Amino acid sequence: MVQEQTIREPISFSGVGLHSGAAVKMRILPAPVGTGICFRRVDLDGFSIEAVGRNVAKVSYATSLMKRGVLISTTEHALSALMGAGIDNAIIELDQLELPILDGSAKPFLDAIHRVGIKRQRRQRIYWRIAKPVEIVEGDKFLAVYPANRYSISYTIDFPRPIGLQTFDLDLTGDAYESQIAPARTFGFLRDERALRNMGLIRGASEENAIVLTDSGVKNGPLRFRDEFVRHKILDLIGDLALLGHRILGKVVANRAGHAMHTALVSRLLRDRFLWEEAHISREAASEALSEVEEASSVFARS
Numbered sequence: 541m542v543q544e545q546t547i548r549e550p551i552s553f554s555g556v557g558l559h560s561g562a563a564v565k566m567r568i569l570p571a572p573v574g575t576g577i578c579f580r581r582v583d584l585d586g587f588s589i590e591a592v593g594r595n596v597a598k599v600s601y602a603t604s605l606m607k608r609g610v611l612i613s614t615t616e617h618a619l620s621a622l623m624g625a626g627i628d629n630a631i632i633e634l635d636q637l638e639l640p641i642l643d644g645s646a647k648p649f650l651d652a653i654h655r656v657g658i659k660r661q662r663r664q665r666i667y668w669r670i671a672k673p674v675e676i677v678e679g680d681k682f683l684a685v686y687p688a689n690r691y692s693i694s695y696t697i698d699f700p701r702p703i704g705l706q707t708f709d710l711d712l713t714g715d716a717y718e719s720q721i722a723p724a725r726t727f728g729f730l731r732d733e734r735a736l737r738n739m740g741l742i743r744g745a746s747e748e749n750a751i752v753l754t755d756s757g758v759k760n761g762p763l764r765f766r767d768e769f770v771r772h773k774i775l776d777l778i779g780d781l782a783l784l785g786h787r788i789l790g791k792v793v794a795n796r797a798g799h800a801m802h803t804a805l806v807s808r809l810l811r812d813r814f815l816w817e818e819a820h821i822s823r824e825a826a827s828e829a830l831s832e833v834e835e836a837s838s839v840f841a842r843s
């Protein structure tokens with residue numbers, strides 16, 4: 541059976557928050573089985589906020605968590621990297637309210653995790669296998685998850701030029717996350733910059749941590765992928781769905797969604813226990829998934 545995992549050694553980062561512009565030091569620490577992912581504000585006597593849907597606060601340009609008035613902002617890229625690396629248990633220490641943006645992608649987090657290595661732990665990982673379709677519609681925005689035997693995402697975005705219509709399909713198996721999603725950076729339009737800065741939303745933004753778009757093209761190219769934008773939306777989605785506290789077995793379909801819809805899906809799944817069932821998957825099933833074999837028999841419900 542696939543087991544829970546943590547990192548082998550603590551890892552450290554320093555940088556600025558994209559939205560706050562505040563300098564921040566962050567560490568990711570190994571944690572025992574059953575911990576899940578938990579944030580800790582070392583500047584507030586180690587106040588802990590679990591990375592779970594019930595702690596989701598306001599969601600607009602980034603996903604934030606709040607517990608008893610204490611905020612943790614822009615959680616999605618680090619949580620995405622932890623999901624992508626297969627980490628179940630970790631403590632994320634911060635001395636500020638916002639995570640560092642680093643290069644705007646999940647790659648620096650993932651690279652650091654791989655440098656120290658991953659430790660398999662003595663407990664079987666519990667997946668949430670989607671049992672019934674869940675669809676959320678808001679105008680022309682759509683987000684759904686359907687029963688399936690592995691975790692896959694199909695995301696479509698439609699932004700003004702020069703991005704346009706982009707679709708990307710991802711099967712979260714093998715090194716797909718690392719090679720195709722983790723390097724994709726966040727992005728913004730130059731024409732929105734002044735308004736966003738005035739609202740205090742991008743105090744830390746620079747050409748080193750976001751793709752900057754003009755009406756005609758990319759100001760600070762080259763892109764890492766031709767369709768880097770939709771890949772980044774998948775990165776964000778994976779980070780937001782980490783707030784379920786469990787990996788899903790299901791097919792996610794998104795069209796023009798964003799953090800608010802992502803976290804709305806998390807709330808729906810947390811609220812309705814009949815939309816999913818707990819499951820373990822065998823190591824063989826995991827490796828079958830790696831070779832793209834569609835086999836349902838090795839996935840079973842625990843209850």
Ligand SMILES: [Zn+2]
Binds near residue numbers: 616
């Ligand atoms: Zn993002």
